[in-house]
Amino acid sequence: MSETTTNSERTLGPGGPFERCLPAFKPRSVQQKFASSIEHTLKHGGVLVAESGTGTGKTFAYLVPAVLSGLKVIISTYTKNLQEQLFKRDLPAVCGVLNISPNAALLKGRANYVCLHRLELTRDTEMFLHDRERAALEQVRNRMQRHRRGSGDIAEIGGIDEDSSIWPMATSTPENCLGGECRFYQDCYVNRARQKALSADVLIVNHHLFCADLGLKVDGFANLLPGADAVIFDEAHKLPGVASVFLGTSVGSGQILDLCRDLSREEESEQSQVQGLLEGAARLEREVTRLRSALPGETLRLSWDDAQRQVELPGLLQGLIGGIDRLADLLKQASPAGEGLTRCWERSVQLAEKLSDFADSREHSQIRWVETTVKNFRLHVTPLDVGHSLSQYLDPLEKTFIHTSATLSVNGRFDYFLDQVGASGADTVSLPSPFDYRSQSLLLVPEDLPDPRARGYIERVVSIASPIVAAARGRTFLLFTSHRALKQAAQLLRKQVTDWVLLVQGEAPRNELLERFRQTDNAVLLGSASFWEGVDVQGAALSCVMIDKLPFEYPDEPVLRARFADMEVRGRRPFVEYQLPNAVIALRQGVGRLIRDATDKGLLVLFDPRLYSKSYGRVFLNSLPDIPVTRDAGDAVWFLKQIDRT
Numbered sequence: 353m354s355e356t357t358t359n360s361e362r363t364l365g366p367g368g369p370f371e372r373c374l375p376a377f378k379p380r381s382v383q384q385k386f387a388s389s390i391e392h393t394l395k396h397g398g399v400l401v402a403e404s405g406t407g408t409g410k411t412f413a414y415l416v417p418a419v420l421s422g423l424k425v426i427i428s429t430y431t432k433n434l435q436e437q438l439f440k441r442d443l444p445a446v447c448g449v450l451n452i453s454p455n456a457a458l459l460k461g462r463a464n465y466v467c468l469h470r471l472e473l474t475r476d477t478e479m480f481l482h483d484r485e486r487a488a489l490e491q492v493r494n495r496m497q498r499h500r501r502g503s504g505d506i507a508e509i510g511g512i513d514e515d516s517s518i519w520p521m522a523t524s525t526p527e528n529c530l531g532g533e534c535r536f537y538q539d540c541y542v543n544r545a546r547q548k549a550l551s552a553d554v555l556i557v558n559h560h561l562f563c564a565d566l567g568l569k570v571d572g573f574a575n576l577l578p579g580a581d582a583v584i585f586d587e588a589h590k591l592p593g594v595a596s597v598f599l600g601t602s603v604g605s606g607q608i609l610d611l612c613r614d615l616s617r618e619e620e621s622e623q624s625q626v627q628g629l630l631e632g633a634a635r636l637e638r639e640v641t642r643l644r645s646a647l648p649g650e651t652l653r654l655s656w657d658d659a660q661r662q663v664e665l666p667g668l669l670q671g672l673i674g675g676i677d678r679l680a681d682l683l684k685q686a687s688p689a690g691e692g693l694t695r696c697w698e699r700s701v702q703l704a705e706k707l708s709d710f711a712d713s714r715e716h717s718q719i720r721w722v723e724t725t726v727k728n729f730r731l732h733v734t735p736l737d738v739g740h741s742l743s744q745y746l747d748p749l750e751k752t753f754i755h756t757s758a759t760l761s762v763n764g765r766f767d768y769f770l771d772q773v774g775a776s777g778a779d780t781v782s783l784p785s786p787f788d789y790r791s792q793s794l795l796l797v798p799e800d801l802p803d804p805r806a807r808g809y810i811e812r813v814v815s816i817a818s819p820i821v822a823a824a825r826g827r828t829f830l831l832f833t834s835h836r837a838l839k840q841a842a843q844l845l846r847k848q849v850t851d852w853v854l855l856v857q858g859e860a861p862r863n864e865l866l867e868r869f870r871q872t873d874n875a876v877l878l879g880s881a882s883f884w885e886g887v888d889v890q891g892a893a894l895s896c897v898m899i900d901k902l903p904f905e906y907p908d909e910p911v912l913r914a915r916f917a918d919m920e921v922r923g924r925r926p927f928v929e930y931q932l933p934n935a936v937i938a939l940r941q942g943v944g945r946l947i948r949d950a951t952d953k954g955l956l957v958l959f960d961p962r963l964y965s966k967s968y969g970r971v972f973l974n975s976l977p978d979i980p981v982t983r984d985a986g987d988a989v990w991f992l993k994q995i996d997r998t
Contacts, residue, residue, distance in 0.1 A: 405785025504541025743774025826874030
């Protein structure tokens with residue numbers, strides 16, 4: 353790498369425009385080095401894996417070289433909330449300082465945009481809906497009439513939850529979209545968003561949409577990638593998990609039942625009068641019900657081999673395939689009646705192909721498994737080696753790819769992440785957090801803890817946690833590796849709580865819980881996976897983070913089990929090469945909730961005794977920031993009291 357100062361370093365450095373224009377901005381050498389690495393890669397090409405500790409300011413560090421490069425850049429992040437933050441806050445701030453106006457666009461999956469055709473179709477079936485659903489649909493219609501030239505983004509329609517049951521009725525899927533034959537095509541919000549995306553210099557997407565476009569084009573946004581010069585993956589540690597889903601195939605009972613319902617609506621509108629069409633849809637619905645009834649009744653995931661131990665399943669799957677084949681024949685006859693029925697015919701053919709592929713799949717490189725909920729099921733074919741599959745898609749594109757996150761390395765090495773994304777030859781850089789963890793924090797690993805699998809473990813965790821939470825006067829995150837442990841701890845704490853406000857995941861929406869935590873002086877928040885990352889609470893509101901045990905994934909999950917078996921056949925070590933590094937990265941994310949600012953101070957408590965009783969515990973400890981460690985809970989209480997005095 354060049355020894356000369358780069359444009360990004362000067363821009364973010366002392367006396368640069370950011371220091372002059374943003375009062376709260378403070379130049380950080382690690383941020384400048386980080387930006388310089390990204391600028392170098394954008395200029396010369398290749399693949400860069402860049403890790404930067406919490407507080408580096410990585411968002412500005414990649415946005416500055418991206419917008420100054422003159423390249424067409426796609427920025428992919430993990431969630432829609434992070435997309436919104438980048439597009440509406442961070443990118444405008446950077447462009448304002450630099451006094452430039454790149455053509456920027458935000459693109460989400462099609463389920464985030466109102467479909468005018470689907471909205472119109474619901475008029476014929478509204479009599480079957482609840483009053484609140486009819487009122488919500490009318491609110492959407494009114495909004496669309498008042499803002500016909502708007503984005504159509506459902507997040508901008510106030511008063512209706514994004515999980516509302518009306519959205520599948522008011523948005524489209526790749527299967528039911530009529531495309532250019534739709535009479536609303538010129539006003540289509542999805543089409544408008546896609547056209548803006550294709551012409552943008554800076555395009556902000558999420559990993560789900562990126563992988564959908566990369567793989568099977570299932571979201572209808574194909575051809576975004578060929579026009580881009582570079583892709584920056586923020587929160588890159590989440591990319592392999594998303595790719596695992598989208599680079600495989602899946603078909604669910606919901607898709608089949610949606611087809612049957614849409615077929616009925618379109619037949620009522622277009623009147624093909626093909627004999628047996630509606631009866632064929634009803635028979636197919638019964639085939640779906642039969643297959644669901646033969647699967648376990650609870651929510652779970654299991655391999656198809658295990659599922660087939662119920663001898664009737666293969667026959668029921670063939671019955672489902674036969675039912676959809678027969679319906680496809682009828683829809684082919686009905687398709688001349690109109691575009692709606694034509695699209696239903698195309699969907700039926702696609703679903704039949706996916707079901708047949710699942711039934712016939714014998715590829716060693718793929719995993720067949722089934723996912724059930726109380727009412728539905730989904731059949732999956734997932735790649736065994738995600739990194740290999742991902743590299744097969746990315747390598748031929750010959751683009752510049754930059755992966756960035758606060759947590760990509762394990763024990764100072766990037767081997768695990770590089771393997772997961774198929775980027776063995778990538779350049780790597782790791783820059784530490786600018787925070788002074790030795791003075792800002794303390795880590796407690798309590799002594800005399802039982803094995804995490806032992807009966808009574810959570811009771812012991814709560815008994816140790818209670819006086820520490822009291823010393824912190826609430827202001828604590830208690831993070832758990834399972835919902836079961838979370839619920840058990842909540843029950844125990846409710847018996848003891850007198851001076852704290854207890855906030856429990858699942859009892860209110862995530863954002864509402866976070867807002868209440870920030871606004872309450874003595875709150876204790878109990879959360880599981882979704883609170884381990886992407887949560888930013890600065891200042892004294894969060895003085896303590898506790899984690900119940902090391903976040904190892906359960907190896908009985910069917911995809912993991914298959915991958916571990918494959919690794920063993922190839923002479924590899926699943927625990928050392930997969931389970932351990934995956935758990936380290938997850939733990940680093942949870943730990944990262946504690947110190948979010950240079951003035952923050954806080955206590956970290958890791959309850960798992962394996963940090964000292966097992967040899968691999970040292971890998972976890974070596975991967976954490978340089979935090980002083982104590983085994984004495986009394987030290988932790990003293991530290992919290994000192995924080996309270998400052």
